[in-house]
Amino acid sequence: MPRQAVRTERADATREVILATAERLFAEHGVFAVSNRQVSEAAGQGNNAAVGYHFGTKTDLVRAIVHRHDEHVEQLRTQMLADVGDSRDVREWVACLVRPSTEHIAELGSPTWYARFIAQCMTDPGLRRIIVEETLSSETLRAIRDGLGRCLADLPEDVREERADMSRQLMVHMTAERERALAEGTHTPRASWYEAGTGLIDAIVAIWQAPVSGAAASLSG
Template identity: 55%
Template sequence: MTRTTSRDARAAATQEAILTTAEQLFAEHGIANVSNRQISEAAGQGNNAAVGYHFGTKTDLVRAIAQKHAEAITAIRERMLAEMDESADLRDWVACLVEPVAEHLDDLGDQTWYARFTAQLSTDPALRLLVDRQTADDDSIRAVIAGIERHLPAMPPEVWRARATMMRYLLTQMNAERERAIADGAPIDRERRATTVALVDAITGMLQAPVTAV
């Protein structure tokens, strides 16, 4: 191994340690409550400026964490879309939003922080906008939303926007609650399938609910 290759390997390992540590601290304590210095120390970095050196600002670090998971989730969603046929109904399209996240969490193992990190992210308007922009650029997400819209009854645009927000929060908060329960050792079924099916059912029903005139 050359000196340059060895240095690059060390840098990659340091970056991964920082990403994992930051994700855990953000998930457990909130993004605003954790400093780059705390992350560097918890990641075992002698240089307290390690986060800034490797990632830049806290916003850049948050973006890197979100992007790391988004790539894996998008790959799962693209696979699901490729397997869908013309008989797909509304529930199938909703499943393309719910199941990729659940499958990714399963792939990460029993000890995860991503769902709680995402929930913390959703409470920060500026950082949430950052992730919303990443989502808007995802072709697979656009395809799923278009599929959902094709199967919905006619409704005013403001009602659809409100229900899309409800859908996002249900997906975010239910995964975070389940992840938190596992972390706390709560006596729950560790199989995600039941939770995933219930979430798909709930979102599908919510989207199809009658619209009451105001």
């Protein structure tokens, strides 16, 4: 291998180790409780500035962790969407939303840290924008929203927006909750990520199909 290629390969390996270490420390101690210096040290980097050298700021590091996972989730979702076509079945669209995430986590093996990491980012005033940019603006998620919109054409636009939010919040935070329970060895309501996905699909389908109370009043008001 030419010397340049060896150097690149070594840098890639270092980046991978830093990403995995950062994700674990962030999930276990909090994204803001852990410094770039601590990540560099725990990743076995002699140079305490390794995170800065390979990624830049904490924000850049967070973005890289998200990107690393999201590529695979997007792949799985694209495959599922190809089978759904222009279905009018709410459950099929909701499955496209939920299964790629739970399947991705299941494939990571055990233990995982990503779900707790993402949940923290979603509630942090500074990091939230990164998640929105990296994941929520994806083409596949837009396709699912459009698909659900065609299934539920009578739903007022604002309620659709609200229920899309609810679906996202449930997915992110229930997944983190389950990951935390697995890490702490406490009881989980479902035996596998697949079954946890089924529970989420049941709930999210029900939300989308729920009657809208006071809809007439708020539309005329």
